[in-house]
Amino acid sequence: MMAKPLSIKAACAAALLFVGVPAYAHAERIVSVGGSTTEIVYALGAGERLVGADTTSIYPAAADALPDVGYVRQLSAEGLLSLSPDLILAGGEAGPDTALAQTEAAGVRIVKLEEGFAPEDVYAHIAEVGAALGRDAEAAALNETLKQDMDRVLADVAKIEGRKPRVMFLLQAGRGGLLVAGSDTAAHAMIELAGGENPASTIKGYKPFSPEAATEAAPDILLVTDQTIEMLGGGEKLLADPALAATPAGKAKRIVSMDALYLAGFGPRLAHALRDLAAGFHPGAEIAPLPARPWTEAQ
Numbered sequence: 001m002m003a004k005p006l007s008i009k010a011a012c013a014a015a016l017l018f019v020g021v022p023a024y025a026h027a028e029r030i031v032s033v034g035g036s037t038t039e040i041v042y043a044l045g046a047g048e049r050l051v052g053a054d055t056t057s058i059y060p061a062a063a064d065a066l067p068d069v070g071y072v073r074q075l076s077a078e079g080l081l082s083l084s085p086d087l088i089l090a091g092g093e094a095g096p097d098t099a100l101a102q103t104e105a106a107g108v109r110i111v112k113l114e115e116g117f118a119p120e121d122v123y124a125h126i127a128e129v130g131a132a133l134g135r136d137a138e139a140a141a142l143n144e145t146l147k148q149d150m151d152r153v154l155a156d157v158a159k160i161e162g163r164k165p166r167v168m169f170l171l172q173a174g175r176g177g178l179l180v181a182g183s184d185t186a187a188h189a190m191i192e193l194a195g196g197e198n199p200a201s202t203i204k205g206y207k208p209f210s211p212e213a214a215t216e217a218a219p220d221i222l223l224v225t226d227q228t229i230e231m232l233g234g235g236e237k238l239l240a241d242p243a244l245a246a247t248p249a250g251k252a253k254r255i256v257s258m259d260a261l262y263l264a265g266f267g268p269r270l271a272h273a274l275r276d277l278a279a280g281f282h283p284g285a286e287i288a289p290l291p292a293r294p295w296t297e298a299q
């Protein structure tokens, strides 16, 4: 019996596979989990292929308006499958692994990025998302501009003289108490890149805040997210804690607050966030503003 000739569509798919383009590069029902992963999809001009995203996908506004599959660190297979995706793009923070494994077992392709908090990780994530979307050229162009912007900010930060400010990052997550960021966190990496020092770097990951730890850390600056301030009901609530109020940061009322995704997303807006953070840490230093980019101005 003669083999059935390939349809044009199937032949194209086979040809694309042959030249190394993933078969899912044309996925049209994509769910993105992880705020920075979603930002990359929009920055590469593929936002219209998203049918859903997670709770942390709050930028650009179009992402925030997508159907929500839940919090990126607490996903469920039911939530992910409910949108019948043909591809899931998952940031390194996406989990738990069981939810992702169940989703994959149900036949949905998942491209999972590896967690990492260095500029090189961001470039790699952009390239990987670009490849998954069939947008390699756009990803290369985005990376080139982002690298230029990073070089400018890091050069300005490198010129700053004097003692590095001790910066403690405090996070209100859910209904529990405040958490402190140790090493191996996005917040820690941002503090260091912006020319600060994390006095809680001996702990790994997030740990519950304790008054003793705050006293020992003696931070010059308290770094928080706008979402934490909102949950607490105002910045002054932080300083209602006597241990925090007694630190150098508390006495000088030095609180730096930024949107959580902008500050710790490690996405396409990394250079701009780093510039703003460095300016917040070093008010007297000359840290030139960066030109606006399409992915920093997206509506």
Ligand code: HEM
Pocket (backbone or CB within 6 Å): 035, 055, 056, 057, 058, 071, 171, 173, 174, 175, 179, 181, 184, 185, 186, 187, 188, 205, 206, 260, 261, 264, 265
């Ligand atoms: C717009 C919504 C949210 C955004 C943008 C967001 C963003 C973030 C960011 C930036 C971090 C720090 C990551 C790092 O430094 O490595 C974080 C950590 C965390 N968030 Fe969220 N978050 C959101 C909502 C929530 C909600 C609703 C919960 C709880 C139900 C939550 C629980 C946590 C926990 C427990 C951590 C610490 C993670 C760890 O131990 O590694 N977040 N989140």
